Amino acid sequence: MSDVLTNSGVGLRRRMVTSSSISDASTRRSPIHDWLLRRAPQWRDWGGMPTVGYFESVESEAQLAKTLGLCDVSGMSRHDLRGPDAESWLQSQGWEIPVALHESTLIPGKGRIIRLDHDEFLIEGSVLANIEPLSISSPSERVVDVFHFQRQDATFLLTGGRAIEVFAQTCGVNISKCESGRVIFSRIAGINASIFPDKIGTVPVYWISTGSDLGWYLWETLIEIVEELDGRIIGMTCLLSS
């Protein structure tokens, strides 16, 4: 029996191991890959997914990011970890674990952990460090009762001071009053989504995730509003440099 758990999307339980065996680099596609393709961007690879580095210039996008920008970050690695042993496994990694529901803790240099339920966690790779997707590895050969899979959501980053105006048109929850570092499960533009208010430097940013099947719809809806509010799509490079 293989003791290797790949960080692929098909869920596995009880056999937790290091990823490495499968190189699926560049086989991944963002749900809005073809949409982005039409805007002829400069691509870069991120976790095996071609991701927009920038469209025209990193500098102008860095400026836009401060007021209103929308960036596809579906390549970001997001891992679901569920089951009775999920918490103890996370502890064994030496990571700080969020105590309250929907709160998050940082994994220094790697990403963050968000608690979804008493035995459910979401582990997200960080965009800023531009690290490889997290690899979930077992500390030992012992069997753990954990379900793990890499999520395949559409994830977009809405950035800048005017981002809140986009939510005003799409979301019934007052996002401006929600504290940073806590995930919000709500509806955006009529579909279920999670929103994670965050900051890059001093710029307020919001990680928005929804099912990949609704990614194209959400992207087109958001970008229409963003552009009406004088915002633009941006690539991820400007976020790394800021």
Added chain:
Amino acid sequence: MKILTCPINGPRPIQEFHFGGSFRPLPDLDDMTDDQWADYVFNRNGEPGVKTEWWYHTASGVWFLADRNNETDEVVRTYLYQPESTDV
């Protein structure tokens, strides 16, 4: 637009929720006639008063119970299902 308070996610617009029907404890199947079963399956009590209802927060996948006065549309309280406390 009504606000419903999810025990996990807090107060939210009603559009975020799915109504799951009235809460009915599962009957003891061994000890009931077919007629009693049919009554359980098909009949609901609609008289005015506080009713316990199932509600579901769709974005987070949380089922919970709401005690709602169907006469005033006032939600008295919302809480997570606990088999012991509700299964009277």
Added chain:
Amino acid sequence: MSERLEPCETHWIDPKCPVPFQFEGVSYSGYEGDVLASALWANGVRFHGRSFKYHRARGAYSMAGHDISLMVEDGQHTNLRGDQLVIRPGLNIRAVNTLGGLEKDWYRVTEWFSKLLPVGFYYKAFYTPKWLFPFYEKQMREVAGLGRVNHNDKIEKTPKDYADCDLLVVGAGPSGMAAACTAAEHDLSVMLIDENPHPGGSLGWQNPMCDPSRNARSEYIHRLKGAPNLEFRAGTQVAGVYADQWVALVDNRRLTKLRTRAMVLATGCFEQPAVFQNNDLPGVMLGSAAQRLMHHYAVKPAEVAVVLAANSDGYQLVLDLIEAGVQIACLVDLRRDGEPTDLDQRVREREVRVLVGYGIDEAVPQRGNKAIRGASICPVDDHGNLDRKTIIRCDCDTILVSVGWVPNAGLIYQAGGRFEYESKLEQLLPSTLPDNVFVSGRANGVYSVPDKVIDGQRAALSAVRYLGKYDGPIPGLNEHVGSPPTHPYPIFSHPNKKNFVDFDEDIHLDDFKNAHQEGYDNVELLKRFTTVGMGPTQGKLSNFNAVRILAQLNGQSINQTGTTTSRPFYNPVPLGHLAGRRFHPVSRTAIHEWHVKNQAQMMYAGASMRPEFYHQEDKSREEAILGEAVCVRHHVGLIDVSTLGKIYVQGPDAASFLEKIYAGRYAKQSVGKLRYGIACDETGVIIEDGIVVRLAEDRYYVTATSSGASAFFRSLQRWAKVLQQDVTLVNVTSQLGAMNLAGPASRELLQPLTDIDLSPTSFPFIGVREGNVAGVSAILARVGFVGELGYEIHVPTSQALHVWEALMRQGKKFSIQPFGVEAQRLLRLEKGHLIVGYDTDSMTNPFEANVAWAIGKKKPFFVGQRSVEILRKQPLLRILVGIRFLKDDYPHWPEECHLIFKNGKSVGRITSLSRRSTLGYPIAMAFLHPDLAKSKTRVEIRVAGDQNVVGEVSDMPFYDPDNQRQEITKKELL
């Protein structure tokens, strides 16, 4: 063009910016900031529109947004009100509700017949005979209705948005501004809303240059600008108040859904008409309308005016008019005691003729009834009626009415407030209010400017205290002193019956008397029978007079009579605003773009887009679908089934949980095998079917129908709680893409792309394996839905396209074709596989669907089991059967849901049907009475044109009944 008044700080117009516009084909000029009505009035045009029923001439009446006689369309928007529509260059306006233009209007003949059109006429006249109704309807649709919809209009984007505040203040008059400014000092976010383009309310038009109005106005407008926590939205109406303090704000551009924690409603009052003969003609209007014309638009409202007063406001109006150069022919005071304050003296000092204890009997019209030339004035007798024995004629061009007020109460009612009549004021006052709703100002019966300010502060501090930010003293409410600001019954009968109570619907006083005689003596019944208050202004100027009339007819008090509630919206809201941005979520699979690039005809399957079929050159739709199906039967095809519901069930109780959810048995299912499962609800109706895959002892993977996936997952989550099962449920529907590679060549095609041994012995039919396909980790399942050797391949969504393209590339040498939903439906129909929700309905049980074999024997429990066992004992009413058609050349062909007949009796219906199949003859699935379910029984399907198509019952599956195709390889086939 009559001259404008000297510029003043209260004016909304900019005399430096002339604005040319057209009305009824004639060019005029107004100023920036003018509304249509003020610009027309300034141009000497007082005849603005025709009334709804009798097509009488009407002009400006309220200048406060209730003047629907000047309801116009600009070619793009309908339902525009002349006293609200701000003119802009190039505006080209036509009055609605005329035939042949405003001046001629052939419909005005209806007035000659008015005696033949008593109240309730339409209800009675067009009720019988029934066969004539379509004719009546057509005629009435021509005559009725206001404006025409332009179907070629461009779509305007009207984004909706959300907003939040702690305290909402409605109305930026003295009370509202004071409330907002006071509350904003207490660390609360405050929103102040006013429908007018500028703040100030009555401070801006009711003797605005006198103190204390002038002082209060300058102070609070200044404070509004400086308050940090205060957002003021002008030009915005509060369209409605809904549950849990959701408030709809509507401006020109958008609908805002505001959520507030508390509200101060300083909505003010509507000035009310007096009812006398010809009280609707152009030239008769409210005193407040004249003051709005003067102080907002710099328009002199009249040359010579008669003022009908019943309060101090009327006396102040006279002083105001004199300042503007209007000659006062007479001040007629309905009150027999006259004005108690020094205003009486001040008016008489200006040498105004004052008739105390008199009323106006008639506005005397000019020839053509489009203007007035005087007033007939009579004394009021002991009963409050006019004594027509003495008539004083007074020449004038304008009659201004200032007889009283009613609270703008709609929002207060909607917020949960209730009113009672207070005879000290002759006005309704809020009697009970919810804890978080506060009313102040004129709507609260407070009339002097200093008192309104104090009342606003009182309401604000009460609200702030409710919100927990204040615990100091709260000023009390000053009692009203002096004569009531409102007359209790300013309504006078006249033999000629043109004394209108409701201007929207042309309802005069006698209509109420007649309705009352017919027994409509309850306010709700009276409203519906007379249609009072049901016109565009929703009774803002008519409801309360109607209540007064009914109270008098019934000999009851106002409180006994009751009032009607006003529902949202305050003013009409364009449908485009309600529609907003129109969110229509569409779900797409990861392979969507590939389908489109490869000529797929996309279709909606619920909210998902799926390929219906792929267009092929020279092939019709039907040929293309059949071609895809034949390719699957003979070679290999690939279909995107990513929309399938996909759920992981795991944990110690996984097997027992599934046995409780599905009708079948899963505890002894081998790892690496799949089983078909049906799930029922508690009534025994089939709600789902799919495959149940055992991946490990405690780990299952199940699929659900595309349309039912989210509901099924919800129900799994709930049952897991209710049945206290230790399982982890994960809905991976959008996390995994899925495709079905099917056809005799599928094994040969797939083997080089995977590390899984596909040989029949190693990976048999209904087997399941985990491994890699094209370098991507996958779950492979050998399913038989379309009836050929095939593999359903589930992979991470982001890699689904990669796998799909690899399969298509590899499949070239096997003549692979992608196939769509239609071909799949045909292929599974040939195999006799049902689709839940398509071949079953909301009543179908497992016996009817012919899947009783999937019910596990001797199970202790599954959802719906009790019902299923009861149904098992009952006689079957229908059963799903196959139908084979002997011919396919009928001119009309059956469709799904067409009825089946036997000997003229309805015996069932078609559920699925394909006119062209790979078998060479048409086939269908149908519900049929069990007595007729025997093979070869002939039945008739009733199709369009009352024709019958003959079919015969056939055993299912139609194709490969022994399931031999599952192990046939391409080589064997050849």
